[in-house]
Amino acid sequence: MKNTISHRVADFLKNFPPFNFLQPKEIELLSEQISIIYKEKDSVIFAENEETHTSFYVVHKGAVALINSSENDVLDMCDEGDIFGLRPLIANENYKMEAKTFEETILYAIPIAFFKPYAQDNRAVGNFLIESFASNTLNPYSKSHRGKLYGENIGTETVENDKNLIDIQPVKYSKKIVTCSSITTAKSIAETMTKKNVGAILVLEDKLPIGIITDKDLRNKIVTGEYPITTTAGVIMTSPVITYSKKLTITQAQMAMMKSNISHLCLTKDGTPNTKAIGILSKHDVMVALGNNPAVLIKAVKRAKKYKDIKPIRASIMHLLQGYLDQNIPMTLTSKIITELNDVCIQQVIAIALKKMSTPPPVKFAWLALGSQGRSEQLLHTDQDNALVYENVSEELETKTKKYFLELATHVNKGLFDIGYEYCPAEMMASNPKWCLSLKEWKNQVHHWITNPGKNEVLLSFIFFDYSLSYGATEIVNNLSDYIFDTINANPVFYVHLVSGALQSPSPTGFFRQFLLEQDGANKDFFDIKRRALMPLADAARVLIISHSVKSISNTPERFEKLAELEPTNKELYLACSYSYKALLKFRTKQGLLHHDSGQYIALESLSKLEKIKLKRTFKTIKELQEIITIRFNVSNIL
CATH class of the missing domain: 1.20.120 (Four Helix Bundle (Hemerythrin (Met), subunit A))
Incomplete structure (x- = not known):
């Protein structure tokens, strides 16, 4: 005769994780082992530091509060279908919090000894339990709790060893860095590179990379006779150095090289020029490891002559994004790759816009991406947030210079609209005179926000302080960044x-x-x-x-x-x-x-x-x- 109670339990559990990962027969067998518990409001199910029970629990009806007893702080609230009390399943230690009913509650008690084999044999079940347990310690993939069920690390940021995903594997780089100082002569540099059989040498100052010299630099600047062989590294080096972290992938490396038209990348401890160099990567290293990857999209963008040529490529970028999400590629890599592709689209729009201008820019300028795009988090087609900053000019040239850059910005904003970026409803775009300013004007604007912080000023600083350079002069952006930090520290x-x-x-x-x-x-x-x-x-x-x-x-x-x-x-x-x-x-x-x-x-x-x-x-x-x-x-x- 069928056990109608266990049958009802099974019908309930099959709708909720992790039980929905089990086979129907497994759920039926499990349901026959489950105890049903009724608790009145404010009943303690287990106390903080209490020895662990032989079961964990599922809320059938009602609600259970998980409480930090010492601070009487509600850490979590479990309602219908939620599981709790997983500590005896994952870690052999007493409960770290109190579980107390928030209202009349019916619980299902799941015997740990019976259930544990399911968790060990079914990866989806085990993953969910580890996430649920560790989430109450804040980090769903806390290092101290990884691998408790399987004896190995589990995490969403892991890339499986799939030959089809070779382009997002970490790239192999050389840890044997050849370096010199800014006063080393070109003759000495050439001798060192020949002796060490390398194609590039890093220029260091206080152990930090300030420049790089490649075979190409020596050919173009020394062998041609442009500079004598006694010229120092500080004169012929390429600066600033383009740096990345050691987690760089094959795709990111190739896109970075193509975008900046360089053959070597410097890898540093945290990916910025402000920490010690730990490796160097050449174009040859990338080509050796390269498989099919988004670099073809970069080539297509750079070949575009009109705005409309870029729009279908952006559609391909969205297909690539969907593919990465479907394959569960780590979000860190996905966002970096898509951001790089979007940046190249913006750069090409600016390059096309510059060709529409009657003259070259009168002074150096920088095009800034703001907000989510400035944070490299704008993966979908959203509206524009951008600004333009140009070098300071004399008072008599200010009107003419501003007119030029406003015209350029209007072309760029229209180009971005044509490839799929909607106009910003608040007109927070470089074509707005409020967002197209000289470096001095931007500093005055920032100073006003910081020293007169009303609601609007704080909101604007939130948007503007998350900027990144899309196109133009790095030194202008660095100058502005230094000013922002100095002004905030002074206020x-x-x-x-x-x-x-x-x-x-x-x-x-x-x-x-x-x-x-x-x-x-x-x-x-x-x-x-x-x-x-x-x-x-x-x-x-x-x-x-x-x-x-x-x-x-x-x-x-x-x-x-x-x-x-x-x-x-x-x-x-x-x-x-x-x-x-x-x-x-x-x-x-x-x-x-x-x-x-x-x-x-x-x-x-x-x-x-x-x-x-x-x-x-x-x-x-x-x-x-x-x-x-x-x-x-x-x-x-x-x-």
Whole structure:
């Protein structure tokens, strides 16, 4: 005779992870072993430091709060279908928090001894359990909990050894770096390169790379007679050095070389010129390892003569993005590759626009990408956010110079529109005279924002301080960056206003873990993943990285990873924030591709239970991160 109770249990479990990864027969066998427990409101299921039970639990009806007893702080709220009490399954230690019913609750107790073989034999089940357990320690892939079920590391940032994905494998580079100083002569450099049989030599100052000299430089500058053989490295070197981290992939390396028309890349400890060089990569190294990759798209973009020629290539970039997401390629690599491709499209639009001008630029200039594009996080087709900064000129030439760059910016903005970037509704574009300024004017603007930080000034600084160079003179951008850091350091109260602005983003969930939806307007009853989840993380990362005066890192996950290095005591939290941001960005990108929009507003009814669980899990870091910046910058006592 069929056990109707266990049959009902099976019907319930099959709808929720990780049980939905099991075969129907396995769920039926498991359901026969499950105990059903009724608990009244405020009943303690297990206490903090209590010895672990022989079962873990699933909420059938009701809700269970997971509480830090010492601080009486609710860490999580489990509702229908959620699992908790996984510690005895993963780690042989007492419970680290209290589990208490929030209302009348019915629980299913899953015997660990019976269930563990399922977790060990079924990778999807094991992955989900490890994620669920580790998420209560903030980082869903906490190093201390990886491999507890399998005896090996598990993580979403792992690339399988697939020959079809050779282009996103880490590239092999030479660790034997040949170096010289800026006063070394060309003759000595040539002798050293010949002796060491290398095609490039790094120029160092205080152990940091300031320039590079290649065989090509010696041919073009010394052998031609342009400079004598006694010329020093500081004169003939190429500077600044284009640097990347050692995690560089084959695709990234080739795209970087093609984009900048160079044959060597310098690899440094953190990917910026501000840390020690650890390797050098040549075009030959890349060609040896190269397979099919997005570099063909770069070639196609660079061959484009008109704006309209680039638009179909951008469509191909979106297909590539979809393919990477479908193959579950790590978001770190996906965003870098797509950003590089988008940057090349923008650069080619600017190159075409320059040809439309009657004369070359009167002075050096820099085209800046702002906001999400400046952070290398704009993967979908969204609107434009950009600015232009040009060298200072005399007062009598200012009007003529500004007119030239406004005309150029108008061409570029139209070109970007033609290839798929909508115009910014707020006109935050370089064709707007407010966003096309000389270096001196930009400094005056930044000084005003920092010393008169009203609501609008803080909002503008949030957008503008996340800039990156798309095209033009690096030295102009570096000059402006130095000024921003110096001015903020001279006006530390500005941090308080930055933090206050960062705390304005609305919470993603209510007390009972319900998603907080838009209450009115065109997106009523939709969840705003940008404002409620991504922005709080991006805003906090910006404040913290600026407070450390770290330059050259604008990407939010990379900022958190750098912060983990700078603040070891908060390492786990910052790495969790980096993971959460990448997961949220991936989720938004998938939604955008699915619905052919920006992915900002999500209809929750379209999500599965598993998708909602994963989405909620990424929210756990936001509260603690906001508490850190509130306390550190003493916001509550000043404002």
